[in-house]
Amino acid sequence: MENNTIGGYSMPRIGDSAPDFEAITTQGRLRFSDFGKNKWIVLFSHPADFTPVCTTEMSGFAKRKNEFEELNTERLGLSIDSVHAHLGWVNNVREKTGVYFDFPIIADIDMKVSKLYGMLQPNESETAAVRAVFFIDPKKKIRLIMYYPLNVGRNMNEILRVLKALQVSDKHKVAMPLDWKPGENVIVPPPKTLDEMNERLADETLEKVDFYLAEKALA
Numbered sequence: 001m002e003n004n005t006i007g008g009y010s011m012p013r014i015g016d017s018a019p020d021f022e023a024i025t026t027q028g029r030l031r032f033s034d035f036g037k038n039k040w041i042v043l044f045s046h047p048a049d050f051t052p053v054c055t056t057e058m059s060g061f062a063k064r065k066n067e068f069e070e071l072n073t074e075r076l077g078l079s080i081d082s083v084h085a086h087l088g089w090v091n092n093v094r095e096k097t098g099v100y101f102d103f104p105i106i107a108d109i110d111m112k113v114s115k116l117y118g119m120l121q122p123n124e125s126e127t128a129a130v131r132a133v134f135f136i137d138p139k140k141k142i143r144l145i146m147y148y149p150l151n152v153g154r155n156m157n158e159i160l161r162v163l164k165a166l167q168v169s170d171k172h173k174v175a176m177p178l179d180w181k182p183g184e185n186v187i188v189p190p191p192k193t194l195d196e197m198n199e200r201l202a203d204e205t206l207e208k209v210d211f212y213l214a215e216k217a218l219a
């Protein structure tokens with residue numbers, strides 16, 4: 001299926017292949033299709049370097065490095081700033097707070113990647129990317145998208161929660177209920193035929209409300 005376009009800008013959707021691009025980053029030139037091979041990728045944009053909310057968010061992505069690594073996930077930042085601005089900001093935050101943005105940050109000064117990923121939402125800002133997060137699986141398919149406006153920072157616990165939820169869902173072929181957290185019961189997908197329904201009704205191992213709402217603990 002073709003990629004979606006709104007107002008002349010590409011607007012990738014859940015289930016789409018993540019668009020490929022080449023970009024300059026704080027760690028050199030990057031071709032997206034070669035980045036994070038066999039890994040999950042969290043691609044996130046921030047409106048501008050040297051701004052307060054963005055500094056707290058980027059620091060969050062840096063401080064939770066070990067948790068992203070445990071989830072086999074590469075972090076990749078982006079803003080419509082030059083690489084010189086990125087370097088100055090990374091160094092300034094390290095000097096002032098001791099936090100080092102160790103992941104690559106795309107310098108999207110021509111807005112090419114922002115437009116490709118629907119991060120530039122002109123009714124919010126014509127010059128700054130909104131706060132987007134794309135969760136991309138090892139097959140480079142977009143699995144979940146978050147968009148936040150310029151004035152509200154994201155929630156790092158939620159970012160890590162949904163990343164884990166996607167991975168557990170894939171591994172065990174289950175779904176996650178409201179507010180699911182690692183270790184809690186998961187939803188067994190509902191039956192699609194009468195035979196499956198009858199089997200589900202007879203299954204004593206599940207915690208059931210009825211055949212269509214059944215949970216189980218993961219071993």
Ligand code: BEZ
Nearest residue numbers: 047048051052053054150
């Ligand atoms: C901030 O990160 O604080 C910010 C950036 C752009 C617009 C508004 C706030």
